[in-house]
Structures are given as C-alpha cells and as structure tokens.
Amino acid sequence: MVGRMWEWLRGKTPLVDAFLAAPLVFFSLPGFLSGAYGMSFVQYAVVTVGLLLPLVLRRTFPRTVFAVIALVSCVQWLADVVPLPANIALFMGLYTVTAGFTLRWGIAAALVVETGAVMSTYSYSREFGDGRSSFVMLTVMIAGVWLLGLHMRTRRAYLRSLEERAERLERERDAEVKMAMAAERAGIARELHDVVAHNVSVIVVQADGASYAIEHDVDRAKQALEAISTTGRYALGEMRRLLGVLREDDDAGAYAPQPGVAELDDLVGQVRASGLPVTFEVAGTPPDLSQGRQLTVFRIVQEALTNTLKHGGPRVSATVRLDYRWDAVEIKVDDDGRGAAAADDGRGHGLMGMRERAAVYGGTVRAAPRAGGGFEVQARIPTGENE
Structure with missing residues (x-):
C-alpha cells in the first residue's frame, strides 16, 4: 500500500511541490490577518502569491520558477516592500536549481x-540600523542551502552511476549467458555430429554388406544385422544422453558417462566388425587425463575412422596410434584408401569439429592426403592445464 502511494506521488510532482510549499503559506497567514509590514491586505496578498504560487511548478520548471521568484523579489525591492516570510521561496528555488543542474547554474x-541579500541589506539597513549581522546571517543561509543542493546533486549523480552500472552489469550478464548458450549449442552440435556420423556410417556399411551377403552367406548377413542392431542401440543411447542435457526439468539422475580413452578398444572393435581392418597401437604410459581431454581423443579417433569408412573405398585398412608423451597425447590415424581422390559433398563438419575440440585444450589437428595414397589425421592434445 505504501509502495503504491509512493509511486502515485512520484507521478504528481506539482501536487507534492504544493504540499512542500504549504508551510510557507502557514507562516504568511499572520501577515494576512494582522496587516503587518505596513502593507494593505491586497499588497501583501499580491506579493505573497507572486512568491509562493510558482513553487507549485518548482521541480517541473526549476530555472523558470527561480527566475520568476527572483523577478518578483526584485520588484518587491524596487517598490520598497520589506522582506516577507514568503521570500524564503528564493532559498527553495536556489536549492532546486543547484541540486538539479550543473555547477555553473548552481553558482x-x-x-x-x-x-538580493546585498540589495536588501543596503536598502533596509537605513531604516533598521546596522545591517551587517543580517547580511552575514543571510550569506550563511545562502551558503548552507547551496551546499545542501550541491550535496544532493552529487548524491543523485552517484545513485545514477550505480543504476547505470547495475544495468550495464545486467546487460553483460545476459550477453555472457547468450554466449554460454551458443557455446553449449555448438558443443552439442559437435557431439551429435560425431555420434550420428560415425554410427550411421557403420550402419550403412553393415547394411550394404548384409544386402550383398543375404543370398550367398546367411550367417554373415545375420552378423551384419546384429552389428546394425548393436550400433543403433549405442547411437540411441548417446543421443538420449546428449538430448537429456537440454531437459531443464529432468532430474532423473546422472546420464551415462561420456566415452574416453578406455572405450577406444570398443570403438576399434565396432569398426572392425563393420568390415574395416584396423590396427590399434599404444605407446607410452597413459597419464591422468581429464574427462574432457579423453572425450576429445575419443572423438578425434572416431571421426577419423568414420571418414575412412565413408571415403576410403573398398579393401581399405586403417591404423590408429596413440603416443602418450610427458606433455601431450599424440594421435595418428591413417589409411591406405582413396584419400584426396574421394568425393567431397562440401557438407561435412568433421574436420572442423576435430580442430575446435583440440583448440579448446591448446591442441592442433592436421588432416591431409598421404604421399602415395591414403589419408592421414594427426593431432596433438597437451596434457598440462597451462597450455
């Protein structure tokens, strides 16, 4: 309720300003009733209204209101009218201009x-005697009001800077969230490409073999169909794991762990079962690799073998070699297939995905045809966190 009232009042600035000027009307009432200051009722009313009425628009038109009050005060001085309680409106106008505008306007x-203080002191000191004390008092009041307005202007500027900083931080946070979402989408897209491209390639090879062997070798056709079934289930499991990341309200528990270097034997076995002879060699002692680096090694080998399946041609064979060094894992996958002579539809993202994965850990990937035929993929993944 209080919050609504405050919001309503913030939109009614003239009403609030009129309320704040009400005490000056109250202080001016004795002059109306007693006819003090040597003025008639009409003269007193005209000067008082001329000084107080503009205060209703004090914050709507600050400089104009201050100019009007100053002009009325000047006419009052020229008419030899003594200072009235309503002349305090000058101080209110001074505060508003100082608090709401630049330092030049405040000065x-x-x-x-x-x-005005000098003029009034000079004029009325002749009638009331020595006016030095009055002048000092007025000067102190003017300085106090000016300093209060200056303080409020500085405070408001500080609060505005805090609000702008909060808005800027909020915009930066939103931008960071969008960048993180884009990076996550790119990562999921790479994962889906690796999973789908490899497993669908294996399924296609097995299906071609099954269709060829079904009339001549039923057992081999059955083996090919079993390989298709196994590969399809594995691909479904991988896709469910990846798509599960996108489920915001799914709290069913941890998904299947992502593959690492320990699963390379299964990968090679799967590729061999599809009909591609693969030699798998390991040199050195495997270091303690993070899950992300292990996944990168696995996906690079998987993508290289997938490209061999897709583009290597008939009677192709491949070799996979992992060389564990003290500062990096070196990967080499080559084949004796058609290499650069293979057709390229221009829609593949495998090599780009390998390079992006390796670049995350400061690694490099080189893929090019071999001299004498075939294709070769070489990658280096640093094991140090500072690389």
Whole structure:
C-alpha cells in the first residue's frame, strides 16, 4: 500500500511541490490577518502569491520558477516592500536549481540570491540600523542551502552511476549467458555430429554388406544385422544422453558417462566388425587425463575412422596410434584408401569439429592426403592445464 502511494506521488510532482510549499503559506497567514509590514491586505496578498504560487511548478520548471521568484523579489525591492516570510521561496528555488543542474547554474543562482541579500541589506539597513549581522546571517543561509543542493546533486549523480552500472552489469550478464548458450549449442552440435556420423556410417556399411551377403552367406548377413542392431542401440543411447542435457526439468539422475580413452578398444572393435581392418597401437604410459581431454581423443579417433569408412573405398585398412608423451597425447590415424581422390559433398563438419575440440585444450589437428595414397589425421592434445 505504501509502495503504491509512493509511486502515485512520484507521478504528481506539482501536487507534492504544493504540499512542500504549504508551510510557507502557514507562516504568511499572520501577515494576512494582522496587516503587518505596513502593507494593505491586497499588497501583501499580491506579493505573497507572486512568491509562493510558482513553487507549485518548482521541480517541473526549476530555472523558470527561480527566475520568476527572483523577478518578483526584485520588484518587491524596487517598490520598497520589506522582506516577507514568503521570500524564503528564493532559498527553495536556489536549492532546486543547484541540486538539479550543473555547477555553473548552481553558482549563478547563488550569486543572484546573494545579490538580493546585498540589495536588501543596503536598502533596509537605513531604516533598521546596522545591517551587517543580517547580511552575514543571510550569506550563511545562502551558503548552507547551496551546499545542501550541491550535496544532493552529487548524491543523485552517484545513485545514477550505480543504476547505470547495475544495468550495464545486467546487460553483460545476459550477453555472457547468450554466449554460454551458443557455446553449449555448438558443443552439442559437435557431439551429435560425431555420434550420428560415425554410427550411421557403420550402419550403412553393415547394411550394404548384409544386402550383398543375404543370398550367398546367411550367417554373415545375420552378423551384419546384429552389428546394425548393436550400433543403433549405442547411437540411441548417446543421443538420449546428449538430448537429456537440454531437459531443464529432468532430474532423473546422472546420464551415462561420456566415452574416453578406455572405450577406444570398443570403438576399434565396432569398426572392425563393420568390415574395416584396423590396427590399434599404444605407446607410452597413459597419464591422468581429464574427462574432457579423453572425450576429445575419443572423438578425434572416431571421426577419423568414420571418414575412412565413408571415403576410403573398398579393401581399405586403417591404423590408429596413440603416443602418450610427458606433455601431450599424440594421435595418428591413417589409411591406405582413396584419400584426396574421394568425393567431397562440401557438407561435412568433421574436420572442423576435430580442430575446435583440440583448440579448446591448446591442441592442433592436421588432416591431409598421404604421399602415395591414403589419408592421414594427426593431432596433438597437451596434457598440462597451462597450455
């Protein structure tokens, strides 16, 4: 309820300003009733209304209101009218201009009021005696109001800077979230490409073999169909694991672990079962690799073998070699197939995905035809966290 009232009042600036000027009307009432200050009721009312009425628009048109009040005060001085309680409106106008505008405007407003103090002191000291004490008091009041307005202007500027900083941080956070989402989508796209491209290639090879052997060798056709079934189930499991990441409300528990270097034997066995002879060699002692690096090694080998299945041609064989060094894992996958002579439809993302995976860990990938035929993929994945 209080919050709604405050929001409503913030939109009714003239009403609030009128409320804040009400005490000056109250202080001016005795002059209306007693006819003090040596003025008639009409004269007193005209000067008081001329000084107080503009305050209703004090924050809507600050400089205009201050100029009007200063002009009325000047006419009041020229008409030899003594200072009234309503002349406090000058101080309210001074505060508003100083708090709401630049330092130059604040200084200009203070000089205008100080000029009025000098004029009134000079004029009325002849009637009331020595006016030095009055002048000092007025100057102190002017300085106090000016400093208060300056403080409020500085505070408001500080609060605005905090709000702008909060908005900027919020925009930066949103941008970082979008970048993270884009990176996650790119990572999922790479994973889906690796899973689908490899397993579908194996399924296609096995299906071609089954269709050829079904009339001549039923047992081999059955083996090919069993390999298709196994590969399809594995691909489904991998895709469910990847798509499960996108389920925001799925709290069913951990998904199957991502493959690593330990699963390379199964990968090679799967490729061999599809009809591609593969030699798998390991040199050195495997270091303690992070899961991300292990997945990168696995996917690079998988993609290289998939390309051999797709583009190597008939009677092709491949060799996979892992060389564990003290600072990196070196991967080499080559084949004796058609190499650069293989047709390229221009829609593959495998080599790009391998390079992107390796670059995450500061690694490199080189893929090119071999001299004398075939194709070769070489990759180096640093094992140090600072590389």
